[in-house]
Amino acid sequence: MSEVEKAKSFAALHVKGSPVILYNIWDAGTAGAVAASGAKALATGSWSIAAAHGFGDGENIPLPFLAEIARLIASSVDLPLSVDFEGGYAVASDDVAANVSKIIDAGAVGINFEDQAVGGTGLHPIALQAERIRAIRAMADRRGMPLFINARTDIFLQEADTAKHAGVMDEALDRAKAFEAAGASGFFAPGLVDPDLIGGLCEKVALPVNIMVRPTTPDNATMAKLGVSRISYGPGPYRAMIEWLKAEAAAVYR
Template sequence: MSQKDKAIAFGALHRKGNPVVIYNIWDAGTAKAVADAGAKALGTGSWSVAASQGYADGENLPIEALLATVKSITASVELPLSVDFEGGYAEDPAALADNVAKVVDAGAVGINFEDQVVGGSGIYAVTVQAERIRAIRRMADDRGLPFFINARTDLFLKESDRAAHAGLLDQAIERARAYAGAGGSGFFAPGLADDDLIARLCEASPVPVNIMMMQGVSAPKRLGELGVGRVSYGPGPYRAMMAKLKEDAAAVFAAAG
């Protein structure tokens, strides 16, 4: 398939009530393994990609290293690929669009794009983040590519007390609507775990909602019943694989005396 065909196919996988499952990867090897396991699409996790190369999350991985990883994945696997691009490695909308264009050139058909101020504190104002999304959409439209912008809010991740999440729902809905209006294709709400709040967000959002699997989050099938359009696993697969590697290595060293 052409890149445009992949982008169309990727967007079509996002259906409210019948979510696409993204088991997040971090390099070409894991991309092949997940593809062989039956994935319909692929998505990187920024934490995993950075950690696998010795960096901390938060745009500490050089953008050149990230782009090289993306190219190696798209060269190895034919499935559509979405890249966790954090805050886009830029604040200015024009510079941001230029950076996302490099991700497009590397073969990806979508990104996760978050509204927290990477390297700073808090999250961008709704109007500011909407303009940043709008710049990405203009770039993609100029290329004739139905690029999938998974607009992420960090409202819930930044509030560790889940009992307070109900009070953030109206803000999240406001952002979902604003980001969709600016050209967002999906709305990503990591950290949100309550079934009722997820259902209310899905009902109010004009675009498919992405929920990340973590402790306390219902199984993907149940999330589909709540109206979710995408389920992802974030750094979970990387952490699980590294724990297993450490366990196996320790057993080998113990047996060797």
């Protein structure tokens, strides 16, 4: 498939009630393993890629290195690839768009793009984040690439008390509406775990909704019934793999 065909195929996988499941990877080896297990698409996790290569999360892994990892993944497996691109390695819209272009060059047909101020505090204002998304979409359109922009809000992750998530739902909905108008393809709400709130978000947001698996999220079948269109595993697979590796090594060195 061409990159454009992969992008269209990836978008078509986002079906409300029949979600695409992304078991997040961090290099070409894990990409091959997950692809061989039956995945229909691949997605990196920023935390996992950073940790696997000796960096902390939060855009600490150099952008050229991240692009090279993406290139190696994309060239090793013939599946659509989405790259967790955090905050775009810049704040200014034009700079963000130029950086995303490098990830498209590497073979990605989708990105996660978050609204938290990476390296700072809080979230970018809605208008600024919408402007950044608009710039990415305009760049991708100029390139003829139907890039899947998975617009992520960190509003739920930044409120650690899940009992207070209902109180920030209105702002989340405002963000979803603004991001959709700016050209986003999907809406990612990591940290949201309450079934009623997940269902309400899926009902009120026109974009395909992405939920990240956490210990207290509903199971995948339940999330499908709630209207979720995309389920991702974030750093979970990496953390599980490292615990397995530590246990195996400990048995050898006992």
